[in-house]
Amino acid sequence: MQPRLIALDWGTSSLRAYCLGAAGQVLAQRGSSHGIMHLPAGNDFNAAFEQACGDWLAAAPGVPVIACGMVGSAQGWREVPYCPAPARVADLGERLQTVTTALGYTVHLVPGVLQHGRLPNVMRGEETQVLGLLRGLPAAAHDEPLLVGLPGSHSKWVRVRQGCIEHFDTFMTGELYAVACAHSILGRTLRQGEPFVAAAFERGVTTALSADGDLGPLSTAFSARTLGLTGVLSAAEQADYLSGLFIGHEARALGEVTHARQGALPAVHLIGSEALCRRYATALQSAGFAVAGVAAQATEHGLWAVAQAAGLVERPPHTLQFV
Amino acid sequence: MQPRLIALDWGTSSLRAYCLGAAGQVLAQRGSSHGIMHLPAGNDFNAAFEQACGDWLAAAPGVPVIACGMVGSAQGWREVPYCPAPARVADLGERLQTVTTALGYTVHLVPGVLQHGRLPNVMRGEETQVLGLLRGLPAAAHDEPLLVGLPGSHSKWVRVRQGCIEHFDTFMTGELYAVACAHSILGRTLRQGEPFVAAAFERGVTTALSADGDLGPLSTAFSARTLGLTGVLSAAEQADYLSGLFIGHEARALGEVTHARQGALPAVHLIGSEALCRRYATALQSAGFAVAGVAAQATEHGLWAVAQAAGLVERPPHTLQFV
Known part of the structure; x- marks a missing residue:
């Protein structure tokens, strides 16, 4: 060819x-x-x-x-x-x-x-990836506003209507998680690179979305350490718990603001690595979003x-x- | 003697x-x-x-x-x-x-x-500092619950009643600010160690407390970079703006949660370095708290x-x- x-x-x-x-x-x-x-x-x-x-x-x-x-x-x-x-x-x-x-x-x-x-x-x-996603959707999907999420070091949340990128927000969740693990006191007790512990991640998401999460990520982050100090979370679990906390706070804030802006939560299309999109899908669903799917070959x-x-x-x- | x-x-x-x-x-x-x-x-x-x-x-x-x-x-x-x-x-x-x-x-x-x-x-x-503060207060001040704030790498917010430490929360604001400046992409454009720019700090506080802050610090942090890219904030201003953003988000969350817990915002007593307490006092007052004072010799x-x-x-x- x-x-x-x-x-x-x-x-x-x-x-x-x-x-x-x-x-x-x-x-x-x-x-x-x-x-x-x-x-x-x-x-x-x-x-x-x-x-x-x-x-x-x-x-x-x-x-x-x-x-x-x-x-x-x-x-x-x-x-x-x-x-x-x-x-x-x-x-x-x-x-x-x-x-x-x-x-x-x-x-x-x-x-x-x-x-x-x-x-x-x-x-x-990311703008190019969003356009690639749109190309793969059925024509009817373009009539209502879409929310496209691109998880990564800096995740982007893009509102699209009729093929037009109308508005987008950025979260530095991935990078702030990485620097907190590598350079803050949390890194002294947590251990990265271990097999993913889904229960620890989900505990973090649940905490962020509950009343315990009302103080926000600047506060709840400390619990990754104290749940270690009190023997509740192992070193490997602390990392996935913190990931769940941060992604949970992102999903929660995104849900609250989207609801205030649009009166309802649209279905979300995700673009990104499979493992990270799976984490985001868990948190988004817990926060009330429907996840329409993860796009392949968007770029x-x-x-x-x-x-x-x-x-x-x-x-x-x-x-x-x-x- | x-x-x-x-x-x-x-x-x-x-x-x-x-x-x-x-x-x-x-x-x-x-x-x-x-x-x-x-x-x-x-x-x-x-x-x-x-x-x-x-x-x-x-x-x-x-x-x-x-x-x-x-x-x-x-x-x-x-x-x-x-x-x-x-x-x-x-x-x-x-x-x-x-x-x-x-x-x-x-x-x-x-x-x-x-x-x-x-x-x-x-x-x-911090528990010792709180007890030292109490020792310096007039007897009448002990009848109602006090909120004592100890800004630092990890700030503590301690609710005290009749000389008893009843409850406290932690925010990692100071440390997460420091690692974001030193190790994240924000550090590539901001410059620390310059004279304090009060207007930039206050802009950060105002943003955190406004509807623009609804997405939370994981999102608003990125604006320290984009306000630099678009020529609105100089390198030195970006650092103080980010400080205002983070401390503003802390004050906002603390105010919302304290209001939900107690139905009103108590006066806050601060313990800590003068410069940092001044920043916190600005943010706390913007968030609706009265600041009763900064304690000396608490330890x-x-x-x-x-x-x-x-x-x-x-x-x-x-x-x-x-x-």
Whole structure:
């Protein structure tokens, strides 16, 4: 099969490359750890690029290349100004910027999205994943507002209506959990890297969602230590309990605010690693959300959709207006 | 003046020594950085002790010695079992444990307090400070419940009634702020150690207390970065803004829970460093609390009160029952 698009998901800590065919299907893919903060010696974007897809391009030199994620940030290959929210896929397609590689290839960079306001919000890469998710949903699903959750170091919660990214929020839950484990007093008694203890995680979620959680995560976090001191939780359980606490507080706050904004809790679509999405699904369901599913291949589908919107690949004759 | 008590406030990162006279007044004092995690070479409690008060004891060998704080923890000189809450000063005085120094002096260690429950809580040192504060209040102040706040790496909020520590909560706000600044992505753009920018701090407090704060600190923390990215806050302002956010979230949660528990917000007495207490006073007042004042010399007064309760020093003839 003839490749039609080289699509790169180029984040902070990893680089994933996809070779896509005429219908956007994946013909080949590979990953490396060459995220923009872990480039080959000399901070060499060109070397990382060549390793990721140089052979594919040599074999099919005219194929367009598109990339999303932190590669378009101030610390990336070229800074692409944010697209303001609300943002549609067409808006992103119109705002691609390019860099030319050492071998003369053109790489099209997808902009992130900036939401202005008293608490501004930004994302780079997640907007493309959201668009990829939408592409896989049945047409009827687009009529009502969707809530898309992207768990990670910084989780994003994106409200989408008719293919448009209307609003989004960020939680630093994953990163604050990681630094609390690694650098706070909690790390002295808890142990990470053990098999997942579901009961400890669920205890944390339940605590966050109960009246015991009313004081918020700055307070309940201390119980990971005191439940250890009092012999209730083992070292391995403390880590999963703290994870449940933090994700539970996130789900609780998200539920309360979503209910206040929309009067009801929409079904949530998740995008992310399977293990982390499973934790979030548990917490979200405990907080009253329905979880519609976990999307696969959201990034490559999203890059294909943006490439279509930008005219880099052919648009099929009967495309839904929002993708 | 004749010394009557050597009183040590021996915590994790510092050791403060007081030489007290017949009415508990401070005759001499000194401090060192020999907290239990920063002892002289060889983890030498005896050397730290000698440096702190060896000369005072050599000059008045029969004077009793008392110490509170982490020196009585599992990582301390000797582990003193916690006193369960509710706890009165007499309870603490009855549960002192002793260690004998290399030179043969006896050191009386004050127990911490453990509150059992679904979210257990512990403190070591703060219980003594609370008792010291009570000693300085007029008799009428003891008739109604007091809320005593002890800001620090782990702030404690202690409800006291008639000289009894009834209940307390912990917030890890200070430590989580420190690790977020030092180890999270927020540290890449913020700058600490600059002169305090009150307006940035107050902006953080206001945000935490407003509808913008409804998503909680795991979410609002990210705005310290995005307000920097969008040019609203300078690097130095981001640190004080984040401090205001976190302390504001603490004050908000404390206010909501206290209101639910007690139906009204009591006046708060603060114990701690002047600069930090000033930040907390700002946030507490914004959250609807009255701040009754910041207590001075709470630790040495508390150590004196416990020593009296234990019979280590003479009790004056007309002592109020609760101190």
